Amino acid sequence: MLPLSRTIFKAYDIRGIIAKTLDASVAHKIGQAFGQAALAKGEQRVVIGRDGRLSGPELTAALAQGLQAAGVDVIDLGVVATPMVYFGTNVLDTRSGIMVTGSHNPPDYNGFKMVLAGEAIHGEAIQALYHSIVAHDGSASAKDVANPGTYATHDIRAAYIERILGDVKLARPIKIAVDCGNGVAGAFAGDLFRGMGCDVIELFCEVDGNFPNHHPDPAHPENLQDLIRCLAETDAEIGIAFDGDGDRLGVVTKDGQIIYPDRQMMLFAADVLTRHPGAQILYDVKCTRHLAPWISKHGGVPLMYKTGHSLVKAKLRETGAPLGGEMSGHIFFKDRWYGFDDGLYSAARLLEILTREADPSALLNSLPQSDSTPELHLELKEGENVALMDMLRRDAVFPGNEQIITIDGLRVEYADGFGLARSSNTTPVIVMRFEAETPAALARIQGQFKSVILAAKPDAELPF
Structure with missing residues (x-):
C-alpha cells in the first residue's frame, strides 16, 4: 500500500x-x-x-x-x-x-x-x-x-459506433490511413471508419500498453512519421492519428503536411457556423492568430479562452457555444454531439467535410498558416513555473504597443505574429509557442520573450 x-x-x-x-x-x-x-x-x-x-x-x-x-x-x-x-x-x-x-x-x-x-x-x-x-x-x-x-x-461499443454512423455521412468513399500508436482507439477506429464507407489502412491498431512502435501522442511530429511514410507509399488520401485514450486527433495530408488542431478548427468552425450563424466559437490561447479572423469571416464570434479540456468544456456549457477546440487536439462538438472531446467523432466529422472535395489535401493545405513553433517547454522545479509566470505578468515590458492578453499566462499579439508563455497546470514547466509571418519576425518575437524571461530568471535554460 x-x-x-x-x-x-x-x-x-x-x-x-x-x-x-x-x-x-x-x-x-x-x-x-x-x-x-x-x-x-x-x-x-x-x-x-x-x-x-x-x-x-x-x-x-x-x-x-x-x-x-x-x-x-x-x-x-x-x-x-x-x-x-x-x-x-x-x-x-x-x-x-x-x-x-x-x-x-x-x-x-x-x-x-x-x-x-x-x-x-x-x-x-x-x-x-x-x-x-x-x-x-x-x-x-x-x-x-x-x-x-x-x-x-x-x-457500449455498438451503441457508440451506431450513434456516429447515424450522424455523420460521407459524400464519397475515401481511402485513409489510421495510426493509433497501439492506444485504445485502435480497438474501435477501423470498424468505425469502415462502417462510414472508408477503405482503411491500419497502423499500430493492436492495443498494447507497452506502446512498442511510437508514443501515442499526435501533438509531436516524431510520432507521425510512420503515418507520413504510409501516405507517401500507398494510395491513401489522408492520414488520421489518435492519442493513447482516443480523445485527441492528429491529421496528416497526402504530401506529409501536419494539419495542427488550430487549423482543423477552421474547417470545423466554417461547417458548424452554417447551422449556427452568429454563434461563439471557443479556442485556447495556444491557437493560431489566423483562427479569430477566420471565425469572424464565416459569421461567428471568436472567443479565446484558457487551456485545459475541463475548462473548455465548462466554458462551452456557460456560453452555449456549439464548438470549442484546443491546440493540443481536444475538439468539442456541441453541434450534433454532446459537447465532450472525442477524437474518433472529430475524425468522422473531418472526413465528412473532406469527402466533399476531390482533393482533400489541397483543401487542408490551403488553410491560412504562418511560420510557427510547436509547444516549447521551459523545464523548472516544482512550483517555480507558477512563481515565474506571476513575475512575468507583473514585470515584463515589451517594446512597442503590442496587445497583451493575460487570460492564461502571457500572450503578446504583434502586427506580424504572437508569442505565448503560460504555466502548465500539470507539470512544472512554462509552455511557450510562437507564430509569425516571416522567419525574421519569429526570431524577433522569440528574442523579446527570451529577454524578459532571462531578466526574471537569469539561469533559465530556454528551449530556443
Whole structure:
C-alpha cells in the first residue's frame, strides 16, 4: 500500500506513476471519495472504463470496489476510449463517470479522468477528493456500508459506433490511413471508419500498453512519421492519428503536411457556423492568430479562452457555444454531439467535410498558416513555473504597443505574429509557442520573450 501523494491530484485529472505514486489501494480510496461526492450530488450510479495500459485491470477493479464501498452502483464498460465513458454519461442512467487512463503519458503512468453529475471536474473539485480521502483516511470497506453498491458490465461499443454512423455521412468513399500508436482507439477506429464507407489502412491498431512502435501522442511530429511514410507509399488520401485514450486527433495530408488542431478548427468552425450563424466559437490561447479572423469571416464570434479540456468544456456549457477546440487536439462538438472531446467523432466529422472535395489535401493545405513553433517547454522545479509566470505578468515590458492578453499566462499579439508563455497546470514547466509571418519576425518575437524571461530568471535554460 502506497501513502497517498497529493502530487497525483492535477488540474484536470488524477495522474501518477504505477508503484511509485499510484496503486490499487490509492485507486480504491479515489473510488470511495468519488462515490461519496456522487451520492452528495444525487447520483446513484457511476460508469467506468479503462484504456489498454497494463496496470488498467488492477486499478479499475480497485476503483470499482471503492465506488461500491461508498454505496454507489458501478457500470463497467471494460476497455474503451475515453470519449466512450463520456458517451456513457450521456446515454446511460447516470451523469457520472471515471475513465482509467494515462492518456499519452509513458507506459508506467496511469490515472483517472472524471465526470461528476454531468461536469468534467477540475481544480478545486479534484482537490476536494484529496481532502475527502485525508479526512476519512479511505479505511472504510464495502462491509462497513449498510448498502454497498452493485457491479454490472455493459458493452457500449455498438451503441457508440451506431450513434456516429447515424450522424455523420460521407459524400464519397475515401481511402485513409489510421495510426493509433497501439492506444485504445485502435480497438474501435477501423470498424468505425469502415462502417462510414472508408477503405482503411491500419497502423499500430493492436492495443498494447507497452506502446512498442511510437508514443501515442499526435501533438509531436516524431510520432507521425510512420503515418507520413504510409501516405507517401500507398494510395491513401489522408492520414488520421489518435492519442493513447482516443480523445485527441492528429491529421496528416497526402504530401506529409501536419494539419495542427488550430487549423482543423477552421474547417470545423466554417461547417458548424452554417447551422449556427452568429454563434461563439471557443479556442485556447495556444491557437493560431489566423483562427479569430477566420471565425469572424464565416459569421461567428471568436472567443479565446484558457487551456485545459475541463475548462473548455465548462466554458462551452456557460456560453452555449456549439464548438470549442484546443491546440493540443481536444475538439468539442456541441453541434450534433454532446459537447465532450472525442477524437474518433472529430475524425468522422473531418472526413465528412473532406469527402466533399476531390482533393482533400489541397483543401487542408490551403488553410491560412504562418511560420510557427510547436509547444516549447521551459523545464523548472516544482512550483517555480507558477512563481515565474506571476513575475512575468507583473514585470515584463515589451517594446512597442503590442496587445497583451493575460487570460492564461502571457500572450503578446504583434502586427506580424504572437508569442505565448503560460504555466502548465500539470507539470512544472512554462509552455511557450510562437507564430509569425516571416522567419525574421519569429526570431524577433522569440528574442523579446527570451529577454524578459532571462531578466526574471537569469539561469533559465530556454528551449530556443
